[in-house]
Amino acid sequence: MAASEQAAGGGGTVEYIQHHLTNLCVGDCDPVTHKAAGFWALHLDTLFFSLLLGGLILGVSAWLARRLTDGVPGPFQNFVEAILEFVQQQVKDSFPGHNPLIAPLALTIFLWVWLMNFMDLIPVDLLPALAAALGIPYLKVVPTTDLNATLAMSLTVFALIVYYNIKVKGAVGYLKMFLFHPFGKYLVPVNVVMTLIEELAKPLSLALRLFGNLFAGELVFLLIALIGGTLAVGALAFLVLPLQALLDLGWLIFHLLVITLQAFIFMVLTIVYLGMAHAGPDDH
Amino acid sequence: MNITATLLAQIAAFVALIWFVNKVLWGPVSQLLEDRRKRIADGLAAAEKGQHELRHAEERAKEVLREAKDRAAEIVAQAERRGAEIVEEAKANARQEAERILAAAQAEIDQAAHRAKEELRAQVAQLAVAGAERILKREIDPKAHQDLLQDLVAQL
Numbered sequence: 001m002a003a004s005e006q007a008a009g010g011g012g013t014v015e016y017i018q019h020h021l022t023n024l025c026v027g028d029c030d031p032v033t034h035k036a037a038g039f040w041a042l043h044l045d046t047l048f049f050s051l052l053l054g055g056l057i058l059g060v061s062a063w064l065a066r067r068l069t070d071g072v073p074g075p076f077q078n079f080v081e082a083i084l085e086f087v088q089q090q091v092k093d094s095f096p097g098h099n100p101l102i103a104p105l106a107l108t109i110f111l112w113v114w115l116m117n118f119m120d121l122i123p124v125d126l127l128p129a130l131a132a133a134l135g136i137p138y139l140k141v142v143p144t145t146d147l148n149a150t151l152a153m154s155l156t157v158f159a160l161i162v163y164y165n166i167k168v169k170g171a172v173g174y175l176k177m178f179l180f181h182p183f184g185k186y187l188v189p190v191n192v193v194m195t196l197i198e199e200l201a202k203p204l205s206l207a208l209r210l211f212g213n214l215f216a217g218e219l220v221f222l223l224i225a226l227i228g229g230t231l232a233v234g235a236l237a238f239l240v241l242p243l244q245a246l247l248d249l250g251w252l253i254f255h256l257l258v259i260t261l262q263a264f265i266f267m268v269l270t271i272v273y274l275g276m277a278h279a280g281p282d283d284h
Numbered sequence: 285m286n287i288t289a290t291l292l293a294q295i296a297a298f299v300a301l302i303w304f305v306n307k308v309l310w311g312p313v314s315q316l317l318e319d320r321r322k323r324i325a326d327g328l329a330a331a332e333k334g335q336h337e338l339r340h341a342e343e344r345a346k347e348v349l350r351e352a353k354d355r356a357a358e359i360v361a362q363a364e365r366r367g368a369e370i371v372e373e374a375k376a377n378a379r380q381e382a383e384r385i386l387a388a389a390q391a392e393i394d395q396a397a398h399r400a401k402e403e404l405r406a407q408v409a410q411l412a413v414a415g416a417e418r419i420l421k422r423e424i425d426p427k428a429h430q431d432l433l434q435d436l437v438a439q440l
Contacts, residue, residue, distance in 0.1 A: 027289070036286040050294060054301045061309035068312055072321045084313050103314070104306035112301060154292030197348040217377060 019217075019223050020124060023146060024138045034138060040194050042145055050143040053115040055109075083110075090268055095275040102274055105160075109153065110267040112150040112271050116143040117214055117259030121252055124221045144214040144262075157270050158203035206266060212268040213262050217255050409437045 008255035036043070049168045064080060073081060087107045093104050102267045102269050131139040143149040165174045179188050228245040411435065 023286075025288075039288055041286075041290070044287060046290055047293055047297070051297055054297060054304075057301070058304050058308055061305070065308055068316050068324065080309075080313060081317060084310070084317065087383045088314070101302075101306075105302050107310055108298075108302045111305070112298075113395065122323050146290065148290035149294050151287065153293075153298050156295055156298050198320035220346050241440040247300045275339040 013226050016226065019138065020128065021024050021140060021145070021218070022138045023140045024136060043140075043148060044216075045139050045141065046143045046146040049119060049141060050116055050149055051111075052172075053143075054112060056115065057111050072146055083107075087267070093269055094268060094271045095278070097278055099164075099274070099278065101160075102271060103155075103179060105237065105274075106267045106271050109270055110263050113144065113153070113210065114263035116149065118260060119143065120145070120214055120255060122216055124218070124225050142214055144210055145218050147207065147211050150211045151166050151203070152264070154203040154206035157206065157273065161199075161202065161273050161277045164274060167196060168280065170280050188259070193267055206269055210262050210266055212259060217251075217258060220251055221248070221255075224251060405437050409433050412436055 023036075023043035024045040025034055025036050025041050026044055028036065028038040029041050030037045039063065061284070067074070068077060084107065087110055088103055091106055092104045122141060127141045128139045135269065162174075167176065173201060178192050179185075180189055181195055183194070185190055224244060224247045227240055413429075
């Protein structure tokens with residue numbers, strides 16, 4: 001619906017896509033493109049949906065916590081226990097030693113990222129059209145297609161990596177890692193550059209991988225939506241609409257795998273990075 | 285790239301969410317899983333122990349049964365021996381009794397025969413006197429022939 005509206009609005013496909021990829025910005029925003037112009041702007045849609053999904057996790061958890069039983073578990077408790085044990089297994093496999101923060105962190109990442117990714121599977125025009133009906137001009141429903149959301153998680157993880165590096169190795173040990181790793185004491189400048197890149201690549205790759213995958217996925221959904229939106233005129237619609245539905249279904253099924261995989265990768269890499277941070281100074 | 289203050293808000297939300305998930309979801313459920321694991325382990329240990337005890341009890345029961353059988357066999361053997369003894373004793377008693385009765389009867393017979401003999405002797409003496417009286421047709425003074433009569437009786 002929105003697609004045809006946009007197409008009829010004269011901007012065509014480019015504007016349709018750009019409209020869908022623009023956040024609902026308040027604060028320091030460009031009045032023409034509606035993009036953030038400076039740092040002090042807020043993407044309300046990203047915040048709204050990520051907080052909504054976070055709240056959903058908490059609400060369901062609180063609801064479940066009241067009916068937890070260590071007897072025969074119900075089907076939902078069973079499901080949650082299975083997810084928990086899966087995460088626990090990942091932590092056990094990839095994290096040496098014991099840190100009570102790692103498992104809840106990994107679980108939070110897995111659930112939250114998966115739910116935020118899942119927003120991608122909701123028909124691309126549904127929520128923006130509803131928002132438009134309420135007078136909201138822009139709505140980007142998938143928080144993980146906003147670099148702010150993915151970078152926020154990866155930077156938090158990065159802060160934890162630095163914290164545990166210093167806590168486990170000591171400030172001197174951490175510094176030594178930069179100086180003498182990976183090529184020994186005769187190539188100190190190279191070591192510093194290499195280790196710096198290696199460490200900085202961790203949060204960046206985490207954030208950009210998730211962002212890139214979901215952004216591209218969203219783009220493909222938009223392109224599939226455009227098949228029906230711009231090409232379906234008159235009798236041709238009979239031909240084009242089934243094609244769109246078929247393509248959409250195919251990409252949906254494939255994307256279901258992608259969103260789970262991306263949530264899993266983010267979680268596992270977080271565990272692995274923190275595990276590396278917990279390794280002693282001599283383990284390198 | 286449009287990095288904005290959203291980043292800061294997202295970081296705050298993320299940290300808060302980790303804290304809450306730990307408190308509301310991870311904490312209770314992992315505690316529960318741990319409790320259940322422990323309960324199952326306890327149950328298995330109890331089952332193991334029960335099985336062990338059962339085996340032990342079976343062994344003991346077998347032993348008690350064997351002891352009881354041995355004891356019963358012993359008692360039966362003893363009873364048989366005692367029975368045989370009683371029979372032997374009764375036989376001996378009976379034999380003794382029979383001998384005693386036999387001896388008493390014999391003695392009575394002897395006595396009776398003796399008495400009969402004595403009687404006969406007395407009667408013979410009388411008969412002899414009577415016979416002699418008839419033969420001599422006169423009275424014989426038994427006193428006068430006491431010696432002769434005595435002699436006759438002794439000869440009988």
